[in-house]
Amino acid sequence: MIFTQRNQPPSARSLGLGGCEVCGLVSRLPSANPPLNYLQLCARCHSPLHSRKNKSLSRSWALLVTAYLLYIPANMLPIMDTSSLFNAQRDTIMSGIIYLWQSGSWSLALLVFFASIVTPLFKMITLTFLLLSIQFKNAWHPLQRTKLYRFLHSIGRWSMLDIYMVAILVTLVQVKSLTVIKASPGALAFAAVVVLTMLAVETFDPRLLWDSVLAQNNQLQKKFHIDNEKALKEQHE
Amino acid sequence: MLPALLIACNQCDLLQYEVKLVEGEKACCSRCNALLYKNTAPHYNQEIAFTVSAIIMLIIANMFPIATIIVQGQVIDATLFDIIQTLAMQQQNSLALLVFITLLLAPTVELLAMAYLLMQLKWGWPKHYITQAYRLRLSVKTWVLTDVFMLGVLVDLVKLTPIVTVKVGIAVWALGGLIILLTALSQAFDTRKMWSQIDFHST
Structure with missing residues (x-):
């Protein structure tokens, strides 16, 4: 039995080419792993050319791990101190949502819940999954994973909602009135989580998702070639 | 082939040829469906x-x-x-x-x-x-x-x-x-x- 060669879609890298990240011009890139301190500039826009984003994996991991660590204080520490003449109250993100729910505006409570609790968690877990899948050279459904990456990219910003809400409340409810609201360290930690996850998604290179598919295809092809040769030999004999 | 007519998808690195579009059309990557370019008004x-x-x-x-x-x-x-x-x-x-x-x-x-x-x-x-x-x-x-x-x-x-x-x-x-x-x-x-x-x- 003779195996036919699989048609492989040409990735720019496999042909020794690369698109400029700034202007999109496709240029020749001498090697996939350039030597240290080697820098090639785009002929049209003079930006540094990389076949893949520079050290994408390790940078994403570093940012993501930091975000995980800061996620704990972000949720445990209060993000807002409310003090009036009679009582003082400290609000974490969750207690703010519970307050909204109890005061009857459950739609707003859901909105804030999704923006501040679900989104950051979902983002961190999904990014972990994507990074692990690259690390283990998994070729499982690259298109679905790319779509997941795009989704992460589009929702990440909405987690900043809580920070802005605190910032506006703090400004509106000032010393002049009897109640004073202050931003607390939790807000800072939470803002850091959001910024770090946004940066992690930014440094993540979705093209790496497709590289493992290519590598697997290459392996398959090698196997096909070997099998073909075996089959041919057997036929000759 | 002019290098300017080649296009590498910036999300999956698939190498493709640029095709001419009618005004208002968009070109998407044939593999991962990412937006490649669009034809907008000339001015x-x-x-x-x-x-x-x-x-x-x-x-x-x-x-x-x-x-x-x-x-x-x-x-x-x-x-x-x-x-x-x-x-x-x-x-x-x-x-x-x-x-x-x-x-x-x-x-x-x-x-x-x-x-x-x-x-x-x-x-x-x-x-x-x-x-x-x-x-x-x-x-x-x-x-x-x-x-x-x-x-x-x-x-x-x-x-x-x-x-x-x-x-x-x-x-x-x-x-x-x-x-x-x-x-x-x-x-x-x-x-x-x-x-x-x-x-x-x-x-």
Whole structure:
């Protein structure tokens, strides 16, 4: 039995080419792993050319791990101190949502819940999954994973909602009135989580998702070639 | 094959040929469906109109209060600048910086860079610092969080309404306009068209 060669879609890298990240011009890139301190500039826009984003994996991991660590204080520490003449109250993100729910505006409570609790968690877990899948050279459904990456990219910003809400409340409810609201360290930690996850998604290179598919295809092809040769030999004999 | 006619998808690295599009059409990657380029109107009139009006909206959004509350006869205004000032006064400098960058600096830089690029493209001026301006725009684009802020304002207004008298300020309308204009601008502007009009060795 003779195996036919699989048609492989040409990735720019496999042909020794690369698109400029700034202007999109496709240029020749001498090697996939350039030597240290080697820098090639785009002929049209003079930006540094990389076949893949520079050290994408390790940078994403570093940012993501930091975000995980800061996620704990972000949720445990209060993000807002409310003090009036009679009582003082400290609000974490969750207690703010519970307050909204109890005061009857459950739609707003859901909105804030999704923006501040679900989104950051979902983002961190999904990014972990994507990074692990690259690390283990998994070729499982690259298109679905790319779509997941795009989704992460589009929702990440909405987690900043809580920070802005605190910032506006703090400004509106000032010393002049009897109640004073202050931003607390939790807000800072939470803002850091959001910024770090946004940066992690930014440094993540979705093209790496497709590289493992290519590598697997290459392996398959090698196997096909070997099998073909075996089959041919057997036929000759 | 001219290198300018080749296109490598920036999300999956698939190498493809550029095809001619009718005005208003978009080209997407045949493997991962990411947007590659689009055919927009040949002149930059739309983009310029959006940029100029967005700059005006940004100025209005910064000059007028976002909300006003009235407590026991006292009137408290909050402009964007007040928010930054209050956070800085409460020793929350990093939060103040974050608000400053995402709501003031990033939109301003994006719009100014855009205006600079468009002027050079529209009137065929000698092209200086195109790459720098474009990369500046690319790097700040993610950090324009005006739409998130708008949602925050609305949630806060609903939260405060039962407790005190709150008035929506002019800045909220300007912010709404700014969000729509920024979206329209990024829809109308095509990177690939811009770069195809820039000669090699002129950057």
